[in-house]
Amino acid sequence: MEAEVREILTRAAHQPHIGIALMHAAQETGGIDELPVPDRSDTARAVDFG
Numbered sequence: 001m002e003a004e005v006r007e008i009l010t011r012a013a014h015q016p017h018i019g020i021a022l023m024h025a026a027q028e029t030g031g032i033d034e035l036p037v038p039d040r041s042d043t044a045r046a047v048d049f050g
Contacts, residue, residue: 020037 017040023037
């Protein structure tokens with residue numbers, strides 16, 4: 001079960017960022033030239049369920 005959960009979380013973590021996906025979609029249709037995309041500096045935090 002742990003391996004299955006790891007696989008699900010790994011696949012979810014590798015999905016593209018929605019903002020970047022939207023930018024690529026707009027670029028493909030010729031709607032924009034180049035949008036500045038700031039680097040993400042936030043980090044994941046552990047959740048305390050206690």
